[in-house]
Amino acid sequence: MAEEDLSEMAKDVELHLKLDPPLSANNKPSRSFKTSSSSSPPPCDTSHVLENVLENVLKFLESRRDRNAVSLVCRSWYRVEAQTRSEVFIGNCYSLSPARLARRFTRVRSLFLKGKPRFADFNLMPPDWGARFAPWVAVTAKAYPWLEKVTLKRMFVTDDDLALLAASFPGFKELVLLCCEGFGTSGVAVVANKCRQLKVLDLIESEVTDDEVDWISCFPEGETHLESLSFDCVESPINFKALERLVVRSPFLKKLRTNRFVSLEELHRLMVRAPQLTSLGTGSFSSSTENAGQGEQEPDYASAFRACRSLVCLSGFRELAAEYLPAISPVCANLTSINFSYANISPDVFRPIIRNCHNVRVFWALDSICDEGLQAVAATCKELRELRIFPFDPSEDSEGPVSGLGLQAISEGCRKLESILYFCQRMTNVAVTAMSENCPQLTVFRLCIMGRHRPDHVTGKPMDDGFGAIVKNCKKLTRLAVSGLLTDKAFSLIGEYGKLIRTLSVAFAGDSDMGLRYILEGCPKLEKLEIRDSPFGDAGLRSGMHRYNDMRFVWMSSCRLSRGSCSDIARALPSVVVEVFGSDDDDVDVDEDNADYVEILYMYRSLDGPRKDAPKFVTIL
Amino acid sequence: MAYEKVNELNLKDTELRLGLPGTEQVKEEQDVSCVRSNKRQLQSDNEEESTTPPAKTQIVGWPPVRSYRKNSNNNNSVSYVKVSMDGAPYLRKIDLKTYKNYAELLKALENMFKFTIGEYCEREGYKGSEVVPTYEDKDGDWMLVGDVPWDMFSSSCKRLRIMKGSDALALDSAL
Numbered sequence: 001m002a003e004e005d006l007s008e009m010a011k012d013v014e015l016h017l018k019l020d021p022p023l024s025a026n027n028k029p030s031r032s033f034k035t036s037s038s039s040s041p042p043p044c045d046t047s048h049v050l051e052n053v054l055e056n057v058l059k060f061l062e063s064r065r066d067r068n069a070v071s072l073v074c075r076s077w078y079r080v081e082a083q084t085r086s087e088v089f090i091g092n093c094y095s096l097s098p099a100r101l102a103r104r105f106t107r108v109r110s111l112f113l114k115g116k117p118r119f120a121d122f123n124l125m126p127p128d129w130g131a132r133f134a135p136w137v138a139v140t141a142k143a144y145p146w147l148e149k150v151t152l153k154r155m156f157v158t159d160d161d162l163a164l165l166a167a168s169f170p171g172f173k174e175l176v177l178l179c180c181e182g183f184g185t186s187g188v189a190v191v192a193n194k195c196r197q198l199k200v201l202d203l204i205e206s207e208v209t210d211d212e213v214d215w216i217s218c219f220p221e222g223e224t225h226l227e228s229l230s231f232d233c234v235e236s237p238i239n240f241k242a243l244e245r246l247v248v249r250s251p252f253l254k255k256l257r258t259n260r261f262v263s264l265e266e267l268h269r270l271m272v273r274a275p276q277l278t279s280l281g282t283g284s285f286s287s288s289t290e291n292a293g294q295g296e297q298e299p300d301y302a303s304a305f306r307a308c309r310s311l312v313c314l315s316g317f318r319e320l321a322a323e324y325l326p327a328i329s330p331v332c333a334n335l336t337s338i339n340f341s342y343a344n345i346s347p348d349v350f351r352p353i354i355r356n357c358h359n360v361r362v363f364w365a366l367d368s369i370c371d372e373g374l375q376a377v378a379a380t381c382k383e384l385r386e387l388r389i390f391p392f393d394p395s396e397d398s399e400g401p402v403s404g405l406g407l408q409a410i411s412e413g414c415r416k417l418e419s420i421l422y423f424c425q426r427m428t429n430v431a432v433t434a435m436s437e438n439c440p441q442l443t444v445f446r447l448c449i450m451g452r453h454r455p456d457h458v459t460g461k462p463m464d465d466g467f468g469a470i471v472k473n474c475k476k477l478t479r480l481a482v483s484g485l486l487t488d489k490a491f492s493l494i495g496e497y498g499k500l501i502r503t504l505s506v507a508f509a510g511d512s513d514m515g516l517r518y519i520l521e522g523c524p525k526l527e528k529l530e531i532r533d534s535p536f537g538d539a540g541l542r543s544g545m546h547r548y549n550d551m552r553f554v555w556m557s558s559c560r561l562s563r564g565s566c567s568d569i570a571r572a573l574p575s576v577v578v579e580v581f582g583s584d585d586d587d588v589d590v591d592e593d594n595a596d597y598v599e600i601l602y603m604y605r606s607l608d609g610p611r612k613d614a615p616k617f618v619t620i621l
Numbered sequence: 622m623a624y625e626k627v628n629e630l631n632l633k634d635t636e637l638r639l640g641l642p643g644t645e646q647v648k649e650e651q652d653v654s655c656v657r658s659n660k661r662q663l664q665s666d667n668e669e670e671s672t673t674p675p676a677k678t679q680i681v682g683w684p685p686v687r688s689y690r691k692n693s694n695n696n697n698s699v700s701y702v703k704v705s706m707d708g709a710p711y712l713r714k715i716d717l718k719t720y721k722n723y724a725e726l727l728k729a730l731e732n733m734f735k736f737t738i739g740e741y742c743e744r745e746g747y748k749g750s751e752v753v754p755t756y757e758d759k760d761g762d763w764m765l766v767g768d769v770p771w772d773m774f775s776s777s778c779k780r781l782r783i784m785k786g787s788d789a790l791a792l793d794s795a796l
Contacts, residue, residue: 121687390690395684450684533680
């Protein structure tokens with residue numbers, strides 16, 4: 001992560017200025033590096049040669065962790081690395097300013113920016129908090145004319161930003177917007193129209209306002225370079241004829257994810273014209289009402305699927321008409337990724353389909369498939385790596401069609417499982433422990449027992465043992481989300497055994513400050529901590545003072561924090577920005593009693609100090 | 622208040638009241654913008670409490686499912702909007718999905734609030750009616766009911782307001 005290494009840079013450049021140059025490795029006492037290389041002649045030539053060699057070698061190095069390590073070797077390596085890094089990842093857009101980015105890296109082709117913290121997805125953060133793309137596009141427009149790829153997650157992007165992007169980068173190829181908002185179809189239209197080299201336009205889980213612009217028609221005429229077009233999150237109708245024409249003139253198109261305004265008949269027309277697709281978002285997957293009862297011959301959907309010999313990824317099914325689902329059978333054996341999470345599919349409909357999906361590695365679905373459906377997955381999908389089960393009825397008191405039974409079945413059948421997200425109403429320690437024992441490859445374990453503070457429904461005990469088993473047995477675990485009734489003991493186990501955990505999510509759990517202390521005094525690799533509605537207070541927060549510089553962020557909402565301790569942290573750690581605010585964007589609470597109470601604390605490490613664009617309701621301590 | 626059945630709706634179900642949830646069997650709709658969570662969460666909601674009346678206070682952002690997913694799931698089921706009428710003390714709520722066109726909607730509103738509404742015409746709106754039906758769309762603008770095609774209306778309508786008297790005339794003449 002760039003901002004990690006930039007802060008390391010701040011520390012280590014100081015040190016490295018005093019290092020011996022690599023050539024004189026005789027352990028003589030140090031000579032300081034001269035800051036300007038022009039003052040030393042013979043070593044200068046050699047070092048230039050070395051830099052050239054290094055530049056050519058570093059071109060092959062892509063992993064950002066490796067590059068971060070390289071940049072710390074010495075100043076010369078730092079410089080060369082900065083000049084050759086073409087992909088920059090910034091995990092928190094407020095950890096540094098755009099200007100700093102432009103100063104250090106000079107030849108960036110690809111930028112990945114993340115904005116708001118994840119809990120903003122659940123309405124815990126007032127709107128207009130920040131994470132604007134505007135300052136970034138303004139700076140990069142001047143600094144990186146050859147920018148090709150931009151990926152944004154949880155950023156606020158306006159139509160003007162998109163217009164500036166489209167106007168500034170003639171070679172622009174890939175735009176991916178994940179969980180973003182602030183723009184509409186008019187912004188999309190500008191990108192479609194002006195970015196003539198565009199290969200990828202992926203709008204994923206973003207909020208796109210309907211400006212009533214026919215953006216599909218805005219792609220220029222003639223053959224396009226399009227390889228991937230995803231607009232399944234766009235909640236407005238599109239010009240289908242224009243889409244069809246676009247698909248026909250996009251011979252390189254491999255991924256197409258349509259929205260729910262594309263009917264099954266229309267999907268068929270697209271599939272017939274693009275049998276080369278590898279990834280298909282199927283839109284509504286139901287018949288448009290106009291055709292109902294017309295007696296017209298229905299298209300042969302199964303045959304269209306059969307013709308797509310390269311299809312490995314299916315999603316969509318936004319308004320699934322279950323009787324049509326068997327049409328996907330011809331491709332089932334080839335599928336590696338299936339997303340049924342917008343479709344209310346019953347076990348009876350599901351089982352015959354999944355029976356053929358032997359190669360599935362990624363599977364997302366609603367809990368409407370029930371424990372039976374999960375048993376079917378366990379029986380067939382031996383290659384499963386990632387499972388996500390979402391609730392059809394996301395409330396605390398609903399029936400709960402999946403349980404520990406399904407979880408245990410999956411653990412027994414899918415031994416290669418690496419990542420799981422599982423929503424349920426009730427769970428047992430036995431089932432969670434079984435998973436910890438059966439699936440040693442787990443790196444991500446996120447269990448959401450929707451009833452708050454709910455204990456093991458068989459034994460009545462807290463869920464401590466289950467999560468304890470997970471951290472003890474899953475030695476590769478890097479991400480953990482806990483739920484259900486949990487005592488401080490659970491956190492002591494997590495702190496002790498969660499040696500590789502980088503992200504931890506806690507909600508409605510724990511007994512006291514000790515819970516938070518256990519985490520902050522353990523979990524050596526912790527980078528992201530998000531906590532809500534848990535009885536952790538000032539003492540717990542203070543116990544982490546020694547670590548906040550090394551973490552990306554800490555979020556704590558509806559806990560027991562007071563302004564005083566947050567101010568103490570801000571004072572003690574100048575490179576950590578400490579924001580406090582309420583959950584509404586009302587002006588500061590007049591309520592006397594609660595004036596000291598911190599509803600939301602969001603703090604993060606930053607190289608450039610507090611941001612200048614904070615709205616009124618945010619206080620930076 | 623007598624509750625009649627209109628279009629097979631038991632209106633008691635759709636009525637908004639000022640009482641606390643849990644004082645009566647009030648059906649909570651899925652995406653009601655929720656109550657702020659208590660500032661000091663000192664009590665523990667344990668198992669016994671959760672088996673009490675179904676109308677539990679909705680907690681903001683819990684379960685942690687993105688609202689985008691919640692909306693998608695609800696797409697086929699309901700689309701509740703509040704209806705207010707100038708001069709009436711209560712708000713009502715109706716499910717737009719139960720109507721197929723403007724005629725059905727207006728008829729239902731007429732029955733609900735006991736008014737009569739005139740003919741809609743594109744140029745002059747509801748000239749000659751004692752009331753004018755208006756709605757707030759996704760952008761926050763107040764529009765005249767009937768101007769846009771039904772499908773566009775039903776997907777962008779956030780709430781309805783039946784204006785009467787001088788307000789109605791002012792709106793009409795402004796159009």
